[in-house]
Amino acid sequence: MSRAREAVAAVVDPEIRVVTIDDLGILRSVLEDPATGRVVVTITPTYTGCPAMDVIRADIRRALAAAGHPDAEVRTVHSPAWSTDWISDVGRAKLAAAGIAPPAPVRRDGVVPLTLTVRCPRCGSPETEQLSRFGSTACKALWRCRSCSEPFDQVKAL
Amino acid sequence: MSVNFALALALGDDALIAAQRLAEWSTRAPEMEEDIALSNIALDQLGAARLLLSYAGELEGAGRDEDALAYLRDDREFRNCLLVELPNGDFAVTMAKLLVLAAYQVPLYTALAGCPDERLAAVGAKARKESAYHLDHAALWVKRLGDGTEESHRRMQAGVDQIWPYADELFAAWPDAPVDPATLRPDFDDTVTAVLAEATLTVPEVGWTPAGGRDGVHTEHLSYLLAEMQVLHRAHPGARW
Numbered sequence A: 001m002s003r004a005r006e007a008v009a010a011v012v013d014p015e016i017r018v019v020t021i022d023d024l025g026i027l028r029s030v031l032e033d034p035a036t037g038r039v040v041v042t043i044t045p046t047y048t049g050c051p052a053m054d055v056i057r058a059d060i061r062r063a064l065a066a067a068g069h070p071d072a073e074v075r076t077v078h079s080p081a082w083s084t085d086w087i088s089d090v091g092r093a094k095l096a097a098a099g100i101a102p103p104a105p106v107r108r109d110g111v112v113p114l115t116l117t118v119r120c121p122r123c124g125s126p127e128t129e130q131l132s133r134f135g136s137t138a139c140k141a142l143w144r145c146r147s148c149s150e151p152f153d154q155v156k157a158l
Numbered sequence B: 001m002s003v004n005f006a007l008a009l010a011l012g013d014d015a016l017i018a019a020q021r022l023a024e025w026s027t028r029a030p031e032m033e034e035d036i037a038l039s040n041i042a043l044d045q046l047g048a049a050r051l052l053l054s055y056a057g058e059l060e061g062a063g064r065d066e067d068a069l070a071y072l073r074d075d076r077e078f079r080n081c082l083l084v085e086l087p088n089g090d091f092a093v094t095m096a097k098l099l100v101l102a103a104y105q106v107p108l109y110t111a112l113a114g115c116p117d118e119r120l121a122a123v124g125a126k127a128r129k130e131s132a133y134h135l136d137h138a139a140l141w142v143k144r145l146g147d148g149t150e151e152s153h154r155r156m157q158a159g160v161d162q163i164w165p166y167a168d169e170l171f172a173a174w175p176d177a178p179v180d181p182a183t184l185r186p187d188f189d190d191t192v193t194a195v196l197a198e199a200t201l202t203v204p205e206v207g208w209t210p211a212g213g214r215d216g217v218h219t220e221h222l223s224y225l226l227a228e229m230q231v232l233h234r235a236h237p238g239a240r241w
Helices: A003-009 A053-066 A089-097 B003-023 B032-060 B066-071 B091-113 B118-146 B150-171 B181-198 B220-235
Strands: A027-032 A039-043 A073-076 A128-132 A140-145 A151-155
Touching (some): A128 B032, B003 B118, B003 B220, B118 B150
Parallel strands (some): A039 A073
Antiparallel strands (some): A027 A039
């Protein structure tokens, strides 16, 4: 992995600070022009209205400046649309460790599937209930565990 | 002016005005979870509006960006449907509006995702997934209220009755557009009829069907909404956080 790629991949999500933008699949590519050394980073938003995008762009530029690329360009693409299936296994493990239930796999035809059970990320119990389909950020829903009574966030399958 | 510009502007205005109206529920919804839900849905609409209006500005080629289009046009220049500018009313009216809007936007964005214009297709592919959540949310509430108590049933039916005339405008034929809204009507009817049936609600008779939003002829409610939405930008042009 190039130094530029390494620097960008380490940028954490401003709203879920336990995972990086690479873990989440927000980071699509880091290209470095071999002749000029100019870096072009491509990212994609999780949700169209995600308010964290400006901070993510600024954090990427700051990380690249520190890695010796002060004139990097950050491009935002919307196609193909982000899917929670792009969250890496490492990312899923980090989310669970932080008490955020990772999303279920998405059906390929684009239909949001019915989630049969979401395990409590704290005690592992499948006895959970959805409190709200919309949570503290655009990408999460709010759940509660009926076994240990703890509320928890779940990344919505998208 | 190209038809792709006109469509991007109309759909962008739908999303923008819907976002502004939904955001009025912030801190005022009946419960905290609902407050967060409606604010999230408003944010999704705003996200779609930004993409569509930015693209409309590029297609127009007159140097107007998303902010110029959102903040520096007057009511007669807006192309949103009348449905989204109507006042929120009580919670049942808002849910009736959201049901109609989402049941229209889901097939609309799905069709847009397959249209030849790559930028519009990208917006469609992204926004349809978000709209599916909005539709689920509205349908859940309409069923819960419609099939709830006598009072909740009465108010949900009143909400549907009040909103229903405005649904027609969404499906006015636009044959040369990348997606002709008229083709979405059967999908919309299937979705809404099924939800209303499960909610023990009656599909209202179609009588008076107001329109004019796509031509810039709006209800007086839009002017008040714009006054609030635009005042800061107009008082402090180019202001930044």
